[in-house]
Amino acid sequence: MTENAPAADATPTRPPKSRRRRLGLGLAVAGFLLFVLGADPSLLGLSPVERIGFGQVSIFTFGLAWMTLGGSLALDSLWPPGSKTIAAEIGLRLAWTGFVIAMAAGMADVFGLGTRPFPSQTFFGYWQERGVLLGQIVIILGFLMMIPLRPPAARPTPEIQITPEQ
Numbered sequence: 001m002t003e004n005a006p007a008a009d010a011t012p013t014r015p016p017k018s019r020r021r022r023l024g025l026g027l028a029v030a031g032f033l034l035f036v037l038g039a040d041p042s043l044l045g046l047s048p049v050e051r052i053g054f055g056q057v058s059i060f061t062f063g064l065a066w067m068t069l070g071g072s073l074a075l076d077s078l079w080p081p082g083s084k085t086i087a088a089e090i091g092l093r094l095a096w097t098g099f100v101i102a103m104a105a106g107m108a109d110v111f112g113l114g115t116r117p118f119p120s121q122t123f124f125g126y127w128q129e130r131g132v133l134l135g136q137i138v139i140i141l142g143f144l145m146m147i148p149l150r151p152p153a154a155r156p157t158p159e160i161q162i163t164p165e166q
Contacts (some may be wrong), residue, residue, distance in 0.1 A: 017077045024073030031066025038063055057106050057124055068099045068139055075146040091145025098138030105131020 036043055038060025072092060079088060104111065105128050115125060 020077040021074050024070045024075075024077065027070030028067050028074065029070070031063045031068075031070055034063025034066060035060045036063070053124075054110065057110075061103050061106050064099060064102055064136070064139075068095055071095065071139075071143050072146075075143060078146075078148050085148075088146045088148070091142045093142070094145060095139045095142030098135045098140075098142055100135070101138055102132045102135025105135060 033044075038056045038058070041056070072095060075088075076084075076092070104113070106124070108128050108131070109115070
């Protein structure tokens with residue numbers, strides 16, 4: 001056996017941070033494009049519609065899920081393993097709570113909570129719009145809590161002074 005051979009247990013259990021960060025950013029960008037496609041298809045050159053229906057709401061909700069997942073992965077990769085603060089942990093849960101708020105508000109007619117039950121024509125109304133906006137604000141607040149403001153401090157090594165016994 002040569003000295004330059006890598007150790008057998010050198011395989012990483014998690015993808016490297018830069019790869020997870022790129023994956024997260026890619027998911028967030030793809031989710032943003034899906035969100036835009038659902039919210040306003042005319043921005044991407046598709047035929048505009050008179051009002052937002054079930055198809056568009058489900059597409060922009062799916063895009064919002066991808067954005068939340070991508071942002072969570074990217075921001076989580078900024079923290080060294082085992083050094084995430086409680087605020088960052090709360091921020092992760094807050095971001096996903098914001099997604100649940102936005103999904104529940106956007107799909108209110110589908111879930112039977114809106115003004116028009118699902119089998120009839122779904123309608124994305126004023127209150128649903130405000131609920132999705134509130135959910136997006138909660139997602140942003142969660143992401144802001146996940147940002148490491150300063151690098152985690154290294155644990156200080158205790159200094160031991162040995163005095164000679166007399």
